[in-house]
Amino acid sequence: MLVLARRINERIIIGDNIYVSVVDIKGDQVKLGIDAPAQIKVYRQEVYDAIQEENRKAARSQGTLPAFDSLFDKNSKKPADPADGTKHNS
Amino acid sequence: MRIRSKPFGEIDIDERQRIFFPFGILGFEHLKEYALMDASQPPFFWLQSLDVPDIAFILIDPHVFRPDYEVKVVDSDLSDIAVQSTEELIVFSIVTVPDDHRLMTANLQGPVLINRDKRLGRQSISLDPRWQVRHFIVEELASIKG
Numbered sequence: 001m002l003v004l005a006r007r008i009n010e011r012i013i014i015g016d017n018i019y020v021s022v023v024d025i026k027g028d029q030v031k032l033g034i035d036a037p038a039q040i041k042v043y044r045q046e047v048y049d050a051i052q053e054e055n056r057k058a059a060r061s062q063g064t065l066p067a068f069d070s071l072f073d074k075n076s077k078k079p080a081d082p083a084d085g086t087k088h089n090s
Numbered sequence: 091m092r093i094r095s096k097p098f099g100e101i102d103i104d105e106r107q108r109i110f111f112p113f114g115i116l117g118f119e120h121l122k123e124y125a126l127m128d129a130s131q132p133p134f135f136w137l138q139s140l141d142v143p144d145i146a147f148i149l150i151d152p153h154v155f156r157p158d159y160e161v162k163v164v165d166s167d168l169s170d171i172a173v174q175s176t177e178e179l180i181v182f183s184i185v186t187v188p189d190d191h192r193l194m195t196a197n198l199q200g201p202v203l204i205n206r207d208k209r210l211g212r213q214s215i216s217l218d219p220r221w222q223v224r225h226f227i228v229e230e231l232a233s234i235k236g
Binding site: 041048050062 | 096097115116117118129130131132133134145146147148164165166167184185186187191192194197199200213215223224227228
């Protein structure tokens with residue numbers, strides 16, 4: 001891995017048109033500014049990791065699904081109720 | 091064609107149900123061929139891997155429980171699946187179903203985009219910070235039904 005030391009407001013260039021600058025440094029946090037063409041995708045690594053992990057969990061879901069309406073059986077609102085907002089609990 | 095599926099065992103699918111994911115699904119990048127099938131319990135769908143019968147994702151149209159859902163992704167994710175107009179595009183969320191089904195969640199941060207005409211698919215990453223990996227479907231649906 002290439003390691004470069006940079007100060008605030010100094011930049012690096014990746015390829016021909018991706019610029020990364022150090023905008024601010026506070027304690028252990030560094031703020032980076034990234035200037036890249038629209039087709040270059042920039043995400044925080046955690047977002048990527050979280051989606052991968054959730055996909056793995058989703059793939060382990062069972063092969064059977066409940067009827068959608070049955071999901072509301074134990075809620076206060078039953079699917080058969082008209083959604084007219086006039087419901088009163090007694 | 092006849093396929094092996096996780097929810098239904100062996101089943102015939104129409105060629106038009108086949109969707110090619112050139113980049114796979116995140117975490118399953120090596121699996122690129124899927125079939126999109128109606129679940130017997132609407133409004134769910136199954137996205138069944140054609141390579142590994144045991145891998146299948148449950149999908150839902152996020153607008154079912156979040157009418158305000160908007161897809162905001164980088165343009166290249168749409169051009170990757172040759173989307174030229176929004177009429178071609180179908181958007182799904184992957185659903186995670188725990189043992190207590192009422193706690194099922196949908197991933198709105200990583201929408202599954204499908205070009206229904208060209209039968210190409212891609213999982214994207216939302217650029218809108220409102221949408222997260224785990225949205226509780228039952229709770230959010232109850233809140234809009236109010």
